Structure formats: C-alpha cells, structure tokens
Amino acid sequence: xxxxxxxxxxxxxxxxxxxxxxxxxxxxxxxxxxxxxxxxxxxxxxxxxxxxxxxxxxxxxxxxxxxxxxxxxxxxxxxxxxxxxxxxxxxxxxxxxxxxxxxxxxxxxxxxxxxxxxxxxxxxxxxxxxxxxxxxxxxxxxxxxxxxxxxxxxxxxxxxxxxxxxxxxxxxxxxxxxxxxxxxxxxxxxxxxxxxxxxxxxxxxxxxxxxxxxxxxxxxxxxxxxxxxxxxxxxxxxxxxxxxxxxxxxxxxxxxxxxxxxxxxxxxxxxxxxxxxxxxxxxxxxxxxxxxxxxxxxxxxxxxxxxxxxxxxxxxxxxxxxxxxxxxxxxxxxxxxxxxxxxxxxxxxxxxxxxxxxx
Numbered sequence: 001x002x003x004x005x006x007x008x009x010x011x012x013x014x015x016x017x018x019x020x021x022x023x024x025x026x027x028x029x030x031x032x033x034x035x036x037x038x039x040x041x042x043x044x045x046x047x048x049x050x051x052x053x054x055x056x057x058x059x060x061x062x063x064x065x066x067x068x069x070x071x072x073x074x075x076x077x078x079x080x081x082x083x084x085x086x087x088x089x090x091x092x093x094x095x096x097x098x099x100x101x102x103x104x105x106x107x108x109x110x111x112x113x114x115x116x117x118x119x120x121x122x123x124x125x126x127x128x129x130x131x132x133x134x135x136x137x138x139x140x141x142x143x144x145x146x147x148x149x150x151x152x153x154x155x156x157x158x159x160x161x162x163x164x165x166x167x168x169x170x171x172x173x174x175x176x177x178x179x180x181x182x183x184x185x186x187x188x189x190x191x192x193x194x195x196x197x198x199x200x201x202x203x204x205x206x207x208x209x210x211x212x213x214x215x216x217x218x219x220x221x222x223x224x225x226x227x228x229x230x231x232x233x234x235x236x237x238x239x240x241x242x243x244x245x246x247x248x249x250x251x252x253x254x255x256x257x258x259x260x261x262x263x264x265x266x267x268x269x270x271x272x273x274x275x276x277x278x279x280x281x282x283x284x285x286x287x288x289x290x291x292x293x294x295x296x297x298x299x300x301x302x303x304x305x306x307x308x309x310x311x312x313x314x315x316x317x318x319x320x321x322x323x324x325x326x327x328x329x330x331x332x333x334x335x336x337x338x339x340x341x342x343x344x345x346x347x348x349x350x351x352x353x354x355x356x357x358x359x
Contacts, residue, residue, distance in 0.1 A: 041102050041171030043345060044149040052107040052144035052191050053198070060111040060189055061137035064200045067191060071199030072096060075106065075190040078173060078274070078342040080323045081211040084183055090175045090342040091147070091203070093192075102149070102172045105193040109143030110178065113185035113205060137187065144191065147176040150345035152279035158286040161243045162269045163278040170276040173343035183209030213320035217338060221330040224315045226253040226264075226298050240299060241270030241306050242278065246285050248299035258334035261295035261356045263287070266316060267325035268302040276343035280325050287349045294357045329356035 055063055078090040089108065093101040152170050153159075163169045180186060188203040215221055228249055232238040236245035248265065256262050265284050267277035281299055288297040302324050304310035312321075319326070327340040329352045337356040340348065 041151050041153050042149070043151040043172075043347065044103065046146035046148040046176065047105045047107070047193065049107070049144055049146055051105065051193055052146065055109065055141040055143060058141055059138050060109060060141040060187060063109060063141045063191075064137075064189055064202075067198040067200040069197070069199055071190070071192050071201040073101060073104065073192060073199070073201065075192075075201055075203055077188070077203055077206070078276075080207075081214055081341055082180060082186075082206045082208045083216070084180055084208060086177060086179050088175055088340065089145070089178045089206075090173050090344075091190075092170075093174060100171060104174075105146075106174060107144035107146040107191050107193075108176055108178065108203075109141045109145070109189045109191065110180075110186045110206070111137070111139040111141050112182070113187055114139065115184060139187075141189075145176040145178050147174040149174055150343070150348060152276065152283065152343060152345050154279075154282045154286045154346065158282050158289070160246070160269065160278060160282055160285075162241070163282055166275065166278060168275045170274075170279045170343055173276065173345070175348075180206070180208045211320070211322055214322075215319060215328065215336045215339065217336050219336050221257065221262075221328065221334055221336050222318045223254055223257055224318050226251075226300050226315060228252055238306070240301060241268055242281050242299075243269075246281055246299050248281075248284060248288060248297040251296045251298060253296075253298050253300075256296040256298075257330065259332065261332055261337075261353075261359070262328075262330040263295055263297045263353060263356070264300060264328045264330065265298065265325065266300050266302060266319070266321060266327075268306070270306070271303065271308050272324060274343075277325050280327070280343055283344065283346055283349050284327075286346060287353055290350075291353055291357070295353060327352065329353070331356050331359040333359075 053063060053066060074094045076092045076094065078092055093104045093106060095101060150173050152172060186206045186208060188206055190201050190203060192199045227239040229236060239249050240246055253262060253264060263284065267281050269278035269281050284297060300315050302312060302316055304313050328336060329338040331337045337359055338352045340352060
C-alpha cells in the first residue's frame, strides 16, 4: 500500500462535505467560560422512528419531495469506511455559517446507486459518477434511521488545554446504525424535524466495501511498536500533541499485544482539522482513569515527528487508515474486538472498553 497522503488524513472529514464545514470544526458562539465544546453539548437519545416519514415504497426523490422544504442546514458524514451489514454512521450538523448545531432531530435514508452494466463489484465500490448518483434518487428509499446525539464532553479534570482553548473543538457527534445490504455506492439523505415541519438534504454517497485492508472485528490485530515516554527521553511532546500530554503512552503496544486488552487510539489533537481529535483523546483519558489497570490505553499520533508535512507514521500505514480518529479495541488474544471511526463520547468508549475487558 502506498504511503497515505497527509492531506487526506487531516481532512478526511472535510473531503466528504457538501458545503464546506468540517465535522465539529465550528463550535458555536455560546461556549462555556473555559472555551471548547458548547454548553448545549448534551447527549440525547434518538427520536422515535414515528416522527419521520415511512418510505412506503417511495423512491428517495419522492420521499425528499414529500418534505416541507429543502434544509438550510449542512449534514456532513464523519466516516469513510463502511461495510456490508451493520455500520455506525457518524455525522455533524451545521448552519451555513459553519456553526455546529448540537440538538437537531435527524433521521437518515439511503438508496443503492445502480451499478454500471458489466462493471465489476470492485469497480462499483469506487463510485458510479453523477449520472448514476442521480439515478439512485429513483431507487426505493430505505429508512428511517434516527440519530442519537453523543456528547464529547468530559469531566473538567480530563479536558486538555488543547481542547478548552480551541473555540472550534467538537461538542457533539450524531450517530445512527445503518445496515447496508451489499457493497457498492449508496446515496444518503437526511430528514430534519424542525417543529411541525420536515426539512431534507442530500449527503455525499457512502462507498461500502472500499477500504478492505483496515483491521475488522474478529481479525488478528497488526503488530506495531508505539513510542513510550522512555523512547522519547522524557520529552512527551515528541509522542503527543495534546497539551498537557496525555498519559496513554506508558506501554508499547507490541509488548501488550496478546497479553492484555488494548485500547489503541489514532488521533492528533493539534492537527486534526475535523476538531474532534482533542475531545476524543480527552474521552480516552477519562476512560483510562475509570478503568484503571484493566486494559492498556495507547494514544498513537498520526504524523512523523508530529509534522503533517512529513506524512503519516508507519503505524498509521500498518493499519491502512484513510482518516482519523480511529479507536481499536484488541482483546487478550490479540484479536480485534471493536473498531470505531470518527468522534465518540464516553458512553461509546465505555461500551467498547467493557466489551474488550469481558473478552
């Protein structure tokens, strides 16, 4: 596999957006006194399916036309890698001025983009172009998939200066579970409930089955070495861009692999243009404190010498990552237990940790 382009890692979410803002790259103006995530950044359960229209045999185009009007909000996917079957689909919701909306009620729908006649399944995974995407709007819609809201806030003791000083740090991430029946390109639409009205908008396509080399649950985890404080001669700025440095660098992943549960987090708080890496490292730092010695928590930075101009570190390439952040839980047998792409809060983190510790 050729080295990953640094710009794709840093802007993996930005390249997916329909109208410019990156996920949680625009925290609102009503921030807390300490800065960082907005005061409204609260977790909320998904709204009932009954609040959104049933497809009832309608195409995606017909379903969108049945809403009251086109939404002025931007709904931006926050992941690149999707697979046949169940997927966590994370996304952000923004105003046109890039202000993050932390409390929208949203449900997603999807439809399969027709494959080109004679095209191989591998070719189909790469996207079918504008004409085929337009044709997907005439395909039967599947849904709704209401999204819950995950707060990215932690207790103040675990909120880094990197996060609290960043006015654009993420406050929330939206997520829902979608089951894709097959590989290929799928058109995604969002319906947003605003009072008694329904608004709609289209998202970029999801390409299911494109990233086959990323380790998946049930597969052996790659063996890599991760730098520790000892390797850095005590200079933690060499191995983490978080300020102050996190404590997830005491164990070399290779030494823990196959011996104890591991929570391996790929993220770069300083250079993550999606502005979610600082908050998720904070989330992992709090989880590490809560779970004590039950698992090894390891934070792996993205760029060589923490310089985006020097490309991705070999550990990132070994996991074939096209974006960041990524969380991998690896059990005592060295088998991947869970994988999370994109932002996540404490509830999702705790679920992943509890599962891998139980294994």
